[in-house]
Amino acid sequence: MDALDQSFGALRGKQIELAASALQQPAGRDSFEYGRVCGLYQGLEMALNVINDILTERAARDRSL
Numbered sequence: 001m002d003a004l005d006q007s008f009g010a011l012r013g014k015q016i017e018l019a020a021s022a023l024q025q026p027a028g029r030d031s032f033e034y035g036r037v038c039g040l041y042q043g044l045e046m047a048l049n050v051i052n053d054i055l056t057e058r059a060a061r062d063r064s065l
Helices: 003-023 032-065
Strands: none
Touching: 003 032
């Protein structure tokens, strides 16, 4: 497993933790905190998409060799 695979797994884990935390304690959050958590989640999603695109391109390149 290379660094990109490890990064993908670690980021996915953090995203799951963030979502679980937000769902466990929704009542104590004001609208700012809700927006902050949504932004963090979306930022992790974007990072995961970039890594996934890189891994997909790498796999396609390896198949064409």
